[in-house]
Amino acid sequence: MSETGAATVDDSKDPSGFLSEIIGASITVKLNSGVEYRGELQSVDGYMNIALEKTEEYVGGQLKHKYGDVFIRGNNVLYISQD
């Protein structure tokens, strides 16, 4: 059991490595609510707080809103996929 309270899994292959590799890439962030944010991944931290640039908001597949920089709080994130 890791000190942080979560079961320790073989850290050699750790999902956060996946996240580091897609910094600067175009990604889709799907929230638990179903809303999607697409943009360029500027940075992400261990709690999946995400800073996106040139961000677009999609609801039901429809473009609803364009932003510049958006900071999304990690706890709302369902998944991150590389476009």
Added chain:
Amino acid sequence: MSETGAATVDDSKDPSGFLSEIIGASITVKLNSGVEYRGELQSVDGYMNIALEKTEEYVGGQLKHKYGDVFIRGNNVLYISQD
């Protein structure tokens, strides 16, 4: 795995850097409930607790309320975007 239990991601580009850069800027804070608070970002901490000045509350895009200083608890925040 960071001591705090979250996967460590390359900290050189950390979303909190994004937040520091927009202190004093006009921002929109969208809550999970959909309500938006617009105002001047006075300060924000690591849990996304936010102190806003000259704050306006928007529900469904309609201005509902004007406040002075408002302290918003981080766990309700969906995203922060710079206006």
Added chain:
Amino acid sequence: MSETGAATVDDSKDPSGFLSEIIGASITVKLNSGVEYRGELQSVDGYMNIALEKTEEYVGGQLKHKYGDVFIRGNNVLYISQD
């Protein structure tokens, strides 16, 4: 990344400073449920647990109840605003 697991933001301007400044002031505490408690801020801690004096409960803007001292658990708090 701070030891506590949250992204470290520039602590010189920290929302808790805002809270310290309004000890003794008349404030409105809005809960996630929409219910509001108004009273004199006796004390608040880092988890936004709040002790209020001369407290009034408002539901839909209507005064529903008067209390003496009330201790509100922080996780229910949406925002705190100075009246």
Added chain:
Amino acid sequence: MSETGAATVDDSKDPSGFLSEIIGASITVKLNSGVEYRGELQSVDGYMNIALEKTEEYVGGQLKHKYGDVFIRGNNVLYISQD
């Protein structure tokens, strides 16, 4: 930022001081569900886990049940008020 991850507020006036002062007093504990438990506060800890003696359960203001000792888990608590 305190080590525990919450913004540090001026601890000289801390809500837990309020709680210590009402040990042995008659209190009302309101849960997030709206149900109220009234009784004598036997003890309370930092997570607002509460041990009550001579406990009465009120639903919609109606007395529903009488218990001896009841141990209430803190995360369900909305507020504690001194009768």
Added chain:
Amino acid sequence: MSETGAATVDDSKDPSGFLSEIIGASITVKLNSGVEYRGELQSVDGYMNIALEKTEEYVGGQLKHKYGDVFIRGNNVLYISQD
């Protein structure tokens, strides 16, 4: 503020003392869902994870099910009362 992030309350009277005293006693565990489990308290830990023996499940006051040993996860617990 205790190291664990919760306001420190006078620990001389701590609700967990209450729990230790009722090991072996017949208790009722009410869950947030309203379902009740009655049985003999075999053990309980600091997170209110509960091991019950000779357990009965009541829904709306009706006996629904009999078990041998049951291990209930603490986060679902509303209260524990001594029968």
Added chain:
Amino acid sequence: MSETGAATVDDSKDPSGFLSEIIGASITVKLNSGVEYRGELQSVDGYMNIALEKTEEYVGGQLKHKYGDVFIRGNNVLYISQD
């Protein structure tokens, strides 16, 4: 108060002892959703993450699905009972 933030209860009788004793036994895992998983308990950790072998999924008492090994995340667990 234990360092981990939960009230310390007499650890001599700790629910996790109950869990260790049923490794390899046939158990029923009831989730908060009401769905049940029956199988052989391969392992369980302190967060009630459970690895089951020869797993069967029951919804409303009806067998819905058979799996080989299944890893269930602890936070969804309501209770574990030994068949």
Added chain:
Amino acid sequence: MSETGAATVDDSKDPSGFLSEIIGASITVKLNSGVEYRGELQSVDGYMNIALEKTEEYVGGQLKHKYGDVFIRGNNVLYISQD
């Protein structure tokens, strides 16, 4: 009681061992929402954050979407089963 606040269970057989063994295998990840993601397990960490390759999204058993790499946040996961 482990330092991390969870009851310590016999760590010799720890569910995370199960997870390490299925790296590279074809798995099904069922979310609390009922949606399923099938793909090759690239990596998983102690919080069940999962990186999947060649990912397919199934809703109600119907293939809805194909992705390349997808990073799923652990807190949404109900179970992981090996296909």
